[in-house]
Amino acid sequence: MDVALFSGDVMFSLAERIEAQDRALPVTAYFGLSSLGDTRLGIKAAVDLRDIQRDLPSLLSGRLDPDCGLGIELGLAQTQAEGDAVRARGTVKADLYRCKGRDTEREARGAHLWTQLVDFDAVLGAGLTGECVGFELRELALDPRGFLGGLGTAFGITEKVRKAILDKGNAALRDTPICPDMPPALERLSPDFGSGGAIEIGDGGLGAALSGTVETDAERLVGLMALWQEKGFLPGAAEGLSPLQQGAVAFRFDQRLETLEPPVPYRLDLGMSAVAPTRIGLRARLDLSALQERLPELVEGALLVDDCSRRIELRGLETIAQAKSLVALARLEARSFTCERTGDSAWQRGALEHSEEVDVRAEVSASLSDNCTVFELIDIARDPPLPVISEGRQGARTQAARTLFIDAVDALLKDRPLCPDLPEELRVLDPQFSTGGPVEIGNGGLGFGLEGSVDLSTGTMIAILTLLQERGVLPPRP
Incomplete structure (x- = not known):
C-alpha cells in the first residue's frame, strides 16, 4: 500500500x-x-x-x-x-x-x-x-x-x-x-x-x-473525551462534586507534589465544557488536605527572621480553610539579643536578652501566576491579642518588629509557590488558568479553585491523538 x-x-x-x-x-x-x-x-x-x-x-x-x-x-x-x-x-x-x-x-x-x-x-x-x-x-x-x-x-x-x-x-x-x-x-x-x-x-x-x-470543534473534542472516559482510557469523575456538575465532562486525577520529600499526594478535579468553537472552559479544584496535614512537619523550625537583634523560628502550625481564605495558627519562638556596632556597616550579635513563645494568627490569601498558586499574607496578629503599645520607644520597636516579621513571612510564602504537576492528558491541552483562590473543602479542608480555558486548535487534537496512540488506545502507526 x-x-x-x-x-x-x-x-x-x-x-x-x-x-x-x-x-x-x-x-x-x-x-x-x-x-x-x-x-x-x-x-x-x-x-x-x-x-x-x-x-x-x-x-x-x-x-x-x-x-x-x-x-x-x-x-x-x-x-x-x-x-x-x-x-x-x-x-x-x-x-x-x-x-x-x-x-x-x-x-x-x-x-x-x-x-x-x-x-x-x-x-x-x-x-x-x-x-x-x-x-x-x-x-x-x-x-x-x-x-x-x-x-x-x-x-x-x-x-x-x-x-x-x-x-x-x-x-x-x-x-x-x-x-x-x-x-x-x-x-x-x-x-x-x-x-x-x-x-x-x-x-x-x-x-x-x-x-x-x-x-474537531470544542464540543466534539469534549464529547470525544467523554467517550474515552466511558471506555476507561481516561480517569473517571468524582461523584456528586457540585462545582463540576455543569461541565460536559469531568475527571478526577490523583497526583503527587514531587518537589516535597517524601512526595505529598493531592487530588485534582476538573470539569470541561465547550464555550466557543475553538475554546474549552475549565473549572478545577485542587484538594490539598494531605498537604495541610503534612504542613506542620514540613515547616517545623523554619527561620522567619534572623538579624543582629532578633531570631524568630516557626515551632508549630495549624491551617484551616475558611470560605475563600486560609487561616494559619502558628507558634513562634522569638528571641531578642543585644546588638553592637563593630564597623560602619557591621554588627555583632551579643547576649540573649529575652526569649518567649508567641501564638499568632495569620490570614493568607492566594493568587495565580503562570498556573502556580502564590500565597500572600494578608494580616498577622498575636493570638490572643495583647494591648497595642503605640507610643514611645517601645511602641516604635514593636511596630518595626511586626512590619519586619510580616515582610519576612510574606516573602517566605511568595518564594514557595505551589505548582501542581498537571497530568499528561492535560499538559497536551496547554490549559491556561486565569483566576483562582482558596476554597474550603468539607469542614476546614484546604482546597484551591481554578477557572480558565483551553484555546483549541487542530494541533491540540493531533497532540492528543499522538498521546493516545503512544498509550495503545489507538492502533499503532503502520
Whole structure:
C-alpha cells in the first residue's frame, strides 16, 4: 500500500473482518489525519481489498433466477483492478424455460427449452456513496458461444441475460459498499468524505481510497473525551462534586507534589465544557488536605527572621480553610539579643536578652501566576491579642518588629509557590488558568479553585491523538 494514500500527522491501520455469505473475509484499512484549519482535520483512508478480491470468484459465482422463464448460473473467473476500475471476466450459463401463468399468482416454471453459454467481460466503476465506496457495473460485453449462441442472440435470449446481470449484479454490489470504520476510540469523529473510488494496488490488486475532512470543534473534542472516559482510557469523575456538575465532562486525577520529600499526594478535579468553537472552559479544584496535614512537619523550625537583634523560628502550625481564605495558627519562638556596632556597616550579635513563645494568627490569601498558586499574607496578629503599645520607644520597636516579621513571612510564602504537576492528558491541552483562590473543602479542608480555558486548535487534537496512540488506545502507526 502506497503510504501517500493515507499520509498524515497521525497514521494508524485497522484489521477487520467482513462477513460474506458463510465466511469472514479480512480487510485492512489505513487512516491518516493532518491539520487543515482551526477546527478541521484532513483525513485520508485507504482500504486493501486484495483478500476479498481473491475470494470474489467463489463469492459471486452462483445461481440467479431473474424470472420464471430464465435461469442464470454465473461463473466469475477473474477480477483485476485497472486504475480506478475493476475488470471482471467469467462465463454465464443461461437456461430458458417454459413459464406457465406468467405474471400471475399461479406462475410456475415448466419444461426446459434452451441452454446458452456466454462469456462476459465486465468493467466495474467505483464512486463515493455517503461515507462509503460503492461499485457498479458500467460496461458489460457478452460473447455467446457457437452457433446456438448466435441463435440465442437472434431470439433475444442474450439481451435477457445482459439485463439480468446488470440488474441483479448492481443490486448485489449496492448491498456491499466498502465503508472504512474509525477505531472505537474515535467513533464520534464523523468523517465527511468528499471523494473516493477504486484504486489499483501493485499489479492488479483491488483497493479503495477516500479523502475528506473531520470537524474537531470544542464540543466534539469534549464529547470525544467523554467517550474515552466511558471506555476507561481516561480517569473517571468524582461523584456528586457540585462545582463540576455543569461541565460536559469531568475527571478526577490523583497526583503527587514531587518537589516535597517524601512526595505529598493531592487530588485534582476538573470539569470541561465547550464555550466557543475553538475554546474549552475549565473549572478545577485542587484538594490539598494531605498537604495541610503534612504542613506542620514540613515547616517545623523554619527561620522567619534572623538579624543582629532578633531570631524568630516557626515551632508549630495549624491551617484551616475558611470560605475563600486560609487561616494559619502558628507558634513562634522569638528571641531578642543585644546588638553592637563593630564597623560602619557591621554588627555583632551579643547576649540573649529575652526569649518567649508567641501564638499568632495569620490570614493568607492566594493568587495565580503562570498556573502556580502564590500565597500572600494578608494580616498577622498575636493570638490572643495583647494591648497595642503605640507610643514611645517601645511602641516604635514593636511596630518595626511586626512590619519586619510580616515582610519576612510574606516573602517566605511568595518564594514557595505551589505548582501542581498537571497530568499528561492535560499538559497536551496547554490549559491556561486565569483566576483562582482558596476554597474550603468539607469542614476546614484546604482546597484551591481554578477557572480558565483551553484555546483549541487542530494541533491540540493531533497532540492528543499522538498521546493516545503512544498509550495503545489507538492502533499503532503502520
